Amino acid sequence: MKTARLAALAASVALVLAACGSDSSGSGATALDKLGTAEKQLNLVVWAGYAEDGSTDPAYDWVQPFEKETGCDVQAKTAATSDEMFSLMQTGQYDGVSASGDASVRLIDAGLVAPVNTALVPNYADLSTFLKDQPYNSSGGKNYGIPHGWGANYLMYNSKEVTTAPDSWGAVFDPASPFKGKVTAYDAPIYIADAALYLMSAKPELGIKDPYSLTQVQFDAAVALLKDQHGVIGEYWNDYTKSLSAFSQGTTVIGTTWQIIYNLAVAENPDLKTVLPKEGSTGWSDTWMISSKAANPNCMYLWMNYITSADAQAQVATYFGEAPANPKACDVIAASDATFCDTFKATDSAFAEAIHFWATPRTKCLDGSGDACVPFSEWIKAWTEIKG
Amino acid sequence: MSTSTHTVLPAPSHGAGRRLSRWLHTKPRARLVALIGAPAAWLLVMYIGSLVALFLNSVYRLKEDGSGIDKTFSLDNYHELFTTQVYRDVALRTIGIAVAVTVIDIVLALPIAFFIAKIASPRWRTILVAAVLVPLWASYLVKAFAWRAMVASPGGVLDTTFGFSPGYGVTALIVVLAYLWLPFMVVPVYAGLERLPNSLLEASSDLGATFAHTFRRVVLPVIVPSLVAGSVFTFSLTLGDYIAVSLVGGSTQMIGSIVYQNHASNLPLAAAYALVPVVVMVLYLLGIRRTGALEQL
Amino acid sequence: MNATRAVRWFFRSTSALVLAFMYAPLFVVIALSFNGSSALTWPPRDLTLKWWGKAIHNEGARDALMNSLKVAAGATVVALVLGSMASMAVHRFRFFGRDTVSLLIVLPIALPGIVTGIALNAAFTSAGIEFGLLTLIIAHATFCIVVMYNNTLARLRRLSPNLEEASADLGGDAFQTFRYVTFPLMRSALLAGGLLAFGLSFDEIVVTTFTASPGLETLPLWIFNNLSRGDQQPIVTVVASTVMLLSVIPVWLAQRLTGEPGAVTGGTR
Numbered sequence: 020m021k022t023a024r025l026a027a028l029a030a031s032v033a034l035v036l037a038a039c040g041s042d043s044s045g046s047g048a049t050a051l052d053k054l055g056t057a058e059k060q061l062n063l064v065v066w067a068g069y070a071e072d073g074s075t076d077p078a079y080d081w082v083q084p085f086e087k088e089t090g091c092d093v094q095a096k097t098a099a100t101s102d103e104m105f106s107l108m109q110t111g112q113y114d115g116v117s118a119s120g121d122a123s124v125r126l127i128d129a130g131l132v133a134p135v136n137t138a139l140v141p142n143y144a145d146l147s148t149f150l151k152d153q154p155y156n157s158s159g160g161k162n163y164g165i166p167h168g169w170g171a172n173y174l175m176y177n178s179k180e181v182t183t184a185p186d187s188w189g190a191v192f193d194p195a196s197p198f199k200g201k202v203t204a205y206d207a208p209i210y211i212a213d214a215a216l217y218l219m220s221a222k223p224e225l226g227i228k229d230p231y232s233l234t235q236v237q238f239d240a241a242v243a244l245l246k247d248q249h250g251v252i253g254e255y256w257n258d259y260t261k262s263l264s265a266f267s268q269g270t271t272v273i274g275t276t277w278q279i280i281y282n283l284a285v286a287e288n289p290d291l292k293t294v295l296p297k298e299g300s301t302g303w304s305d306t307w308m309i310s311s312k313a314a315n316p317n318c319m320y321l322w323m324n325y326i327t328s329a330d331a332q333a334q335v336a337t338y339f340g341e342a343p344a345n346p347k348a349c350d351v352i353a354a355s356d357a358t359f360c361d362t363f364k365a366t367d368s369a370f371a372e373a374i375h376f377w378a379t380p381r382t383k384c385l386d387g388s389g390d391a392c393v394p395f396s397e398w399i400k401a402w403t404e405i406k407g
Numbered sequence: 408m409s410t411s412t413h414t415v416l417p418a419p420s421h422g423a424g425r426r427l428s429r430w431l432h433t434k435p436r437a438r439l440v441a442l443i444g445a446p447a448a449w450l451l452v453m454y455i456g457s458l459v460a461l462f463l464n465s466v467y468r469l470k471e472d473g474s475g476i477d478k479t480f481s482l483d484n485y486h487e488l489f490t491t492q493v494y495r496d497v498a499l500r501t502i503g504i505a506v507a508v509t510v511i512d513i514v515l516a517l518p519i520a521f522f523i524a525k526i527a528s529p530r531w532r533t534i535l536v537a538a539v540l541v542p543l544w545a546s547y548l549v550k551a552f553a554w555r556a557m558v559a560s561p562g563g564v565l566d567t568t569f570g571f572s573p574g575y576g577v578t579a580l581i582v583v584l585a586y587l588w589l590p591f592m593v594v595p596v597y598a599g600l601e602r603l604p605n606s607l608l609e610a611s612s613d614l615g616a617t618f619a620h621t622f623r624r625v626v627l628p629v630i631v632p633s634l635v636a637g638s639v640f641t642f643s644l645t646l647g648d649y650i651a652v653s654l655v656g657g658s659t660q661m662i663g664s665i666v667y668q669n670h671a672s673n674l675p676l677a678a679a680y681a682l683v684p685v686v687v688m689v690l691y692l693l694g695i696r697r698t699g700a701l702e703q704l
Numbered sequence: 705m706n707a708t709r710a711v712r713w714f715f716r717s718t719s720a721l722v723l724a725f726m727y728a729p730l731f732v733v734i735a736l737s738f739n740g741s742s743a744l745t746w747p748p749r750d751l752t753l754k755w756w757g758k759a760i761h762n763e764g765a766r767d768a769l770m771n772s773l774k775v776a777a778g779a780t781v782v783a784l785v786l787g788s789m790a791s792m793a794v795h796r797f798r799f800f801g802r803d804t805v806s807l808l809i810v811l812p813i814a815l816p817g818i819v820t821g822i823a824l825n826a827a828f829t830s831a832g833i834e835f836g837l838l839t840l841i842i843a844h845a846t847f848c849i850v851v852m853y854n855n856t857l858a859r860l861r862r863l864s865p866n867l868e869e870a871s872a873d874l875g876g877d878a879f880q881t882f883r884y885v886t887f888p889l890m891r892s893a894l895l896a897g898g899l900l901a902f903g904l905s906f907d908e909i910v911v912t913t914f915t916a917s918p919g920l921e922t923l924p925l926w927i928f929n930n931l932s933r934g935d936q937q938p939i940v941t942v943v944a945s946t947v948m949l950l951s952v953i954p955v956w957l958a959q960r961l962t963g964e965p966g967a968v969t970g971g972t973r
Contacts (some may be wrong), residue, residue, distance in 0.1 A: 022960075026619055037421050049479075067929060067932060073763070074762070074763040074764035074767065075762070075764055075930070076764075076936075077761065086738060094917075097929055098915070099932065100671060102668070102671030103670035103671045105671060105672070106670070106671040106672075106674070108827055109475070110835075112834065112835070112917075123499045130474045143432070200551075200574070200657075208672070231633070234596070249658060252656045252657075252658045253574075253575060253657055254656075255658055256659055257653075258932035259932070260931060260932050260937060261653075262652070263934075264555065264556075265476070265559075266558075267741075268559045268561075268562050268563070268746070269561055269562055270559050270560060270561070270562075270563075270574070270575065287741055381471075381473050382471055394471040396469045396673065398472055399469075399669070400487070400491075400673070400676075402668075403493055403494075403668070404491065404492075404493045406493075406658060406660050407493060407497065407658075407660065417722075417806020424877065424879050425877050427879075428877035428878040428879055428880075429877070435797070438796075438797075438878075439793055439797045439799055442790070442792050442793035442796075442797075442798075443789070443793035443794075443799075443805065445786060445789060445791050446787070446790035446793075446809070446849065447784040447790075447805065447808070447906060449845075449846070449849075450808050450809065450811075450812070450849070451808075451845070451871060453824075453827075453842060453846055454808075454812050454820075454823075454846050455808070456810065456827060457820075457823040457824045457826065457827035458819075458823045460823065460826045460827040460830055461822060461823035461826045461827070462821075464826060492784045515722050515725070516713075516722075518715050518718040518719055518722065519718065519719040519722040519723070520716040521715060522716065522718075522719040523719070526712055526715050526716070528840060535723075536954065536959070537717075537952070537955045537959065538726075539723075539726070540955045541948070541951055541955055542726050542727070542730060542954060543903060543907075543948070544732055544903055544906070544907065544948070544951030544954070544955070545733075545944065545947065545948040545951065546801060546907060546924060546927055546944045546947060546948075547907055547909060547924070548909055548924060548927050548928055548931065549733055549931075549940065549941065549944035550730070552733075552931055552937075552940075553729040553730070553732045553733045553736070556730055556732060556736065556746050557729060557732060557746075559746065562746060562884045563746055564728075564732055564747075565745050567746060567747060586725065586726075586729070589725075589726065590726075596828070602726075604831070609912070618708060618711045639810075639814050640813075643813070643814050643815060643816050644816070644817075646816045647815075647817050647818040647819060647910065649818060649910075650817075650909070650910075660911050663816065663818050666818050666819075666822070667818060670818075670822050670825075670914075673728075674822075674826070677822065678822070678826075679876055680820050681818070681822065684815065684819060685815055685819055688814050688815050688816070691806060691814075692810065692811075692814055693807075696803075696807070701806055701807070701810050702806070702854050702857065702858065
C-alpha cells in the first residue's frame with residue numbers, strides 16, 4: 020500500500036523529468052556561412068591528450084595559446100571510448116568532438132553533428148588528401164568534419180616468447196595458440212572488424228569486401244572466430260596503459276596495438292616488435308566534428324582551424340603519438356625528431372589507403388553493397404556475447 | 408559528557424523563533440513534517456525519481472543504426488536478457504563472486520575486529536583502529552592498480568616474492584575485491600563487538616565454557632547484524648564493480664562491466680540489466696530488515 | 705577477558721597477517737612512486753625522486769584536490785542537515801511510513817554505485833540540468849545521508865529524554881533546547897558521521913564518473929584519467945602516496961576530537 024503510493028509519486032516525478040527532456044532527432048542542421056564574433060567559451064569532448072593545457076605536463080600546452088588568441092575558454096571532457104563520446108554528444112552540452120570512425124557515422128546519422136563549411140577552416144587545404152571525403156567523415160556529399168590524425172592497428176609480439184615472427188593476424192585468431200592466456204585484443208565492438216578483415220583473406224569464400232559492411236553470414240563467421248579466440252585471450256584492453264603494462268611486464272605476449280603503445284613499451288621491454296600483417300590492418304582516423312546544437316559554433320570553427328595548423332598538429336602528434344593530418348607538421352617536428360613522421364608513415368598515402376579505417380556499420384551498407392548489412396547495434400550486443 | 412552541562416541557559420528569547428517554537432509545540436504533525444519533509448523529498452525526487460527515469464529507458468529500444476533511442480514501448484531488452492545465455496551466466500558469476508568475497512571478508516574481519524575490540528590494550532586499540540581506517544582513505548583506484556602490479560604473472564610482486572601468483576582472472580579478482588571491501592566489513596564488526604559487554608564473555612568463561620564455545624554461542628549471535636551490515640557493502644560494491652574487474656579480472660565480465668559498456672552504447676539494455684543488481688539488493692535488504700542490520704551501515 | 709594464552713596468540717598473529725594484507729599494496733604504491741620506469745611494472749628499478757619533483761608542479765592534481773575538497777564539504781553539509789533531520793523525525797515520532805524511511809535512506813548506498821550513477825545521469829540529462837560541482841554535490845550527498853542518519857539516530861537513542869524535558873521545564877523553547885542541549889550532546893556523533901561522509905565522498909569514483917561536467921576533475925577522476933596515460937602513471941603513485949599519508953590527519957583528528965576510538969567507526973551507538 021505505502022510502497023505503491025511511493026512508487027506512484029516517484030513515477031510522476033520521473034514523467035515530469037522525462038517530459039522536460041528534449042528529443043535529440045532531427046538532422047536538418049546546416050553548415051555555418053561565415054564566422055561571427057567568437058563566443059567566450061568552448062566545450063569539447065576529446066580523446067585524452069588531444070586538448071592539453073599544460074596541467075598534465077607544463078611542456079605540452081596548446082590550449083592556452085588558443086584561449087589567448089581567440090578569447091574562447093576551453094573546457095575539455097576526455098572520453099575513454101567511442102561509445103562514451105557518442106553518449107556525451109547526445110547531451111547537447113558540447114560544441115565539438117574528436118570522433119573516431121566508430122562514432123562519427125553514428126553522430127552524423129543521429130543528426131548530432133552539423134556539416135562543416137571547410138572554406139571557414141583555411142588550414143583544411145593543407146591536410147592529407149587521403150583523409151578527406153571518407154565514409155567516416157562525410158555523408159551524402161557533405162563534409163562533416165576536419166581530419167585530425169590517424170594510426171594503424173599493428174600486431175605486437177614479444178620476440179622472446181613468440182620466436183617465429185608472425186606475418187598474419189592468424190597468430191591471434193588461433194584457438195590452439197601456444198600463447199593461450201597471453202593473447203590480447205582491443206576491447207570494443209569495432210574489434211569485430213579485425214576478425215572480418217582476417218576472414219577476408221583466410222576465408223575468401225565468405226566474400227567479405229569491407230570489414231564494416233558485413234552480411235549476416237559474414238558477421239556470424241567473424242563472431243564465431245572471436246568466440247573461439249576468447250579461449251586464448253589473457254585480457255582485453257581498452258585504455259592504452261593497460262596494454263602497455265601487460266606487454267612491458269610480459270603478461271601479454273601477442274596482440275593488437277597502436278604505434279604509441281609500442282614506442283612506450285619497447286623502452287621498457289626491448290624484446291617487443293611490431294608488424295603490419297599481410298592481410299593489412301584496421302585503423303583509426305579521428306575527425307573534429309561540430310555539434311548540431313553547438314552553443315559556441317564560432318569558437319569551434321576557430322578551434323578546428325587552430326588544431327589543424329602545422330604547429331598545433333606537431334604538438335598533438337608528438338604528445339599523443341599519431342600521424343598528423345597536416346603534413347606540414349612534419350617539418351616542425353623534424354626540428355626535434357627527424358624520424359617521427361617516417362615512423363608513423365604520416366605522408367605515406369599508399370600505406371594509409373591500405374588501412375581499413377574504423378567506420379560505424381549500419382543496415383545501409385557503408386560500401387554501397389546493399390541494405391542488408393548488420394547494423395552497429397548488433398555489433399554491440401555480439402561483443403558482450405563474445406566476451407562471455 | 409560535554410561542556411553543555413556547565414552552560415547556563417540564557418533567558419528565553421522573544422520574537423519569531425519563540426512564537427514558531429510555541430506553535431510547533433502544539434502541532435506535532437507540523438513538527439514531523441518540518442523534520443522529515445526535506446530529507447524525504449530529497450530522496451524521493453533525487454533518488455527514486457532518478458531510478459524511475461533510468462528504468463523508463465529499459466522499455467525503450469536502441470535504434471538499429473545505434474544512432475539514438477527509439478522511445479516507443481517495447482519489451483525487447485527484457486526478451487534479449489532472458490533469452491541470451493551470456494546475461495544469465497554473467498549475473499550468476501557476479502553473484503557467486505559476491506558471495507565468495509563476502510565470506511572471505513567475514514573470515515578476515517572477525518579475528519582482527521575481535522582482537523582490537525576485546526584483546527588489545529586501550530593504547531593499541533587506538534592505534535589499530537586508525538590502522539584499519541587509513542586504507543579506507545587511500546584511493547580505491549590506486550589500490551586496484553597496485554594489485555594489477557601485484558598479481559601480474561610472470562614478474563608481479565607475488566610472483567617474484569613467493570614464486571606464485573594466480574595471474575589475471577577470477578581468482579585474482581575475488582582476492583582483490585575482498586581486499587578492497589575489507590574495511591567496510593571490519594568497521595561494523597568492530598563496532599558490534601565494542602557494544603558487546605565484556606562481562607558477558609567473562610560470565611560465559613566463568614561458567615566453564617571454552618573460548619571456542621563462548622565465541623560461537625555468545626559472540627557470534629550478537630554480531631550477526633554487524634556481519635549482515637558489512638555484507639550489504641561487500642555485496643553491493645561487488646555487484647556494481649567494473650573497474651577492478653577490468654584491471655585484474657583478465658577476460659572476465661561482471662554485471663558492472665556489461666552495464667558500463669552498454670551505458671554509452673545501448674542505454675535501454677544497460678538500464679534493463681541494471682535491474683538485476685537492484686532486484687538482488689532490494690530482496691536482500693527486505694530479507695535482513697528484521698535483523699536491525701540497516702542501522703549499522 | 706580471560707582468554708587463554710593460545711587464544712590471544714592466535715588473534716594477535718591473525719590480526720598481524722590481516723594488517724599485512726591490508727598494507728602490502730599500499731607499500732607497493734609507495735615503492736612504485738620511486739620507480740625509474742614509467743610503466744607500473746614490478747620490480748621498481750633505477751630508483752628516482754623525479755616523479756615527486758614533477759608532481760609538486762602538477763596543476764591538474766592540485767585543482768582536482770580542491771574540487772574534491774569542495775564536493776566532499778558540500779555533500780557532507782547537505783547530508784548532515786538532511787540525515788540528522790530524518791533521524792530526529794524517526795526517533796521522536798511514530799508515523800505512517802516510518803519503516804520505509806530507513807529503507808529509503810539506506811537505498812542509495814545499498815544499490816551499486818553504477819546504478820546510482822547512471823540513474824542520476826539519466827535524470828539530470830532528461831531534466832536538462834547542467835553537470836557541474838552542483839550535480840556532484842547532489843549525487844554525493846544522496847549516498848552520504850545514510851551515514852549521518854545512522855550515526856545521529858544511534859546517539860539520539862542513547863540520550864536521555866529527561867534532559868530535553870528539563871530544558872523545556874526551565875523555559876527553553878524548541879530551538880534553544882536543540883542549540884544548548886541536544887546539539888552539544890550530539891556533537892561527537894555528528895563529527896564522526898561527518899568525517900565518514902567526507903571520506904566516502906572524497907574517494908568516490910563511480911557515481912562521480914557519471915555526474916561530473918566537462919573539464920571538472922575530482923581527485924579520483926584525475927587519478928583515473930591519468931592512470932590511462934602512460935607517462936603520467938608514476939605521478940599518480942606520488943599523489944596517491946601523499947593522500948595516503950595525509951589521511952592519517954583526519955583519522956587522528958577524529959579520535960582526538962571524539963575522545964574515544966569507537967566514535968570514528970560509529971562504535972558509540
